[in-house]
Amino acid sequence: MKSRNVIAFLFLICSATLFLAAPAAQAAESWGGDLRLYVLGSGMEGSVGASGRAADVNLSYSDVLSNMKLGFMGQTHLYKGRVSIHEDVSYMPLKMENNLVKADITHWVIGFDGGYRFSRYVELFGGVRINAVRNTFDFKAPPAFETKPRKTWVDPVVGLRLNPELSRNWALSSRFDVGGFGVSSKFTYYIEGALVRRISPRTSFDFGWRVLRIKYDKSRLLYDVTISGPLAGFSFYY
Numbered sequence: 001m002k003s004r005n006v007i008a009f010l011f012l013i014c015s016a017t018l019f020l021a022a023p024a025a026q027a028a029e030s031w032g033g034d035l036r037l038y039v040l041g042s043g044m045e046g047s048v049g050a051s052g053r054a055a056d057v058n059l060s061y062s063d064v065l066s067n068m069k070l071g072f073m074g075q076t077h078l079y080k081g082r083v084s085i086h087e088d089v090s091y092m093p094l095k096m097e098n099n100l101v102k103a104d105i106t107h108w109v110i111g112f113d114g115g116y117r118f119s120r121y122v123e124l125f126g127g128v129r130i131n132a133v134r135n136t137f138d139f140k141a142p143p144a145f146e147t148k149p150r151k152t153w154v155d156p157v158v159g160l161r162l163n164p165e166l167s168r169n170w171a172l173s174s175r176f177d178v179g180g181f182g183v184s185s186k187f188t189y190y191i192e193g194a195l196v197r198r199i200s201p202r203t204s205f206d207f208g209w210r211v212l213r214i215k216y217d218k219s220r221l222l223y224d225v226t227i228s229g230p231l232a233g234f235s236f237y238y
Helices: 003-029 061-066
Strands: 031-040 043-050 053-059 071-080 083-097 101-117 122-139 145-147 150-162 170-179 187-200 203-218 221-237
Touching: 031 203, 043 101, 043 122, 053 083, 053 101, 053 122, 083 122, 101 150, 122 170, 122 221, 150 187, 150 203, 170 203, 187 221
Parallel strands: none
Antiparallel strands: 031 071, 031 221, 043 053, 043 221, 071 083, 083 101, 101 122, 122 145, 122 150, 150 170, 170 187, 187 203, 203 221
16 A cells, blocks of 8 residues: 555544544543644745755745645644644645756655643644655756655654634634754744634634745755645534
């Protein structure tokens, strides 16, 4: 089974287990949580390379939308009292071409973390972010050659979630984390902000923006990029 299918399968199993188990757990131990499903439009800028060759990339999210290369993100979040557990999976297909390189990039991101809730709206957390990158680089400048580097690495991260309510039907959902610290990536950070419109007590429509910064240069792979773009989707609360 291909790695992307394994990742998607594991996320679905974990999410379904948490979603189905939450009502019983909530009744017995006051657990709560949410499941969020988003569509992503991801642009990329920075430098990529392999085997000693590198090239700049600049792909706007509008280019991605015009080519219908949309990604997705799923998140599950459980909490009891001041303790929380979070899982997320993102899939981002990216293609670009310039006079130096033709790049076909598939990027999976898996995150796991545990948090401490100082209040209903403020949470500190720490965890790991797993990056799985599958690339095809077709370098055009002499000597022209094609390479298909694949790499999976794990970055430790620490961060903050802020989720203030604006009114009865509107709220903000935001996350910021920083990590890498030279363990795998030299540096990485993630920023996500969304405006939440409550449709019912258990459902909302969310739309916002996300930015993922990665500076990775190991094992003959250069991946020094910023990935950003809009997100939109639904959240389900239990």
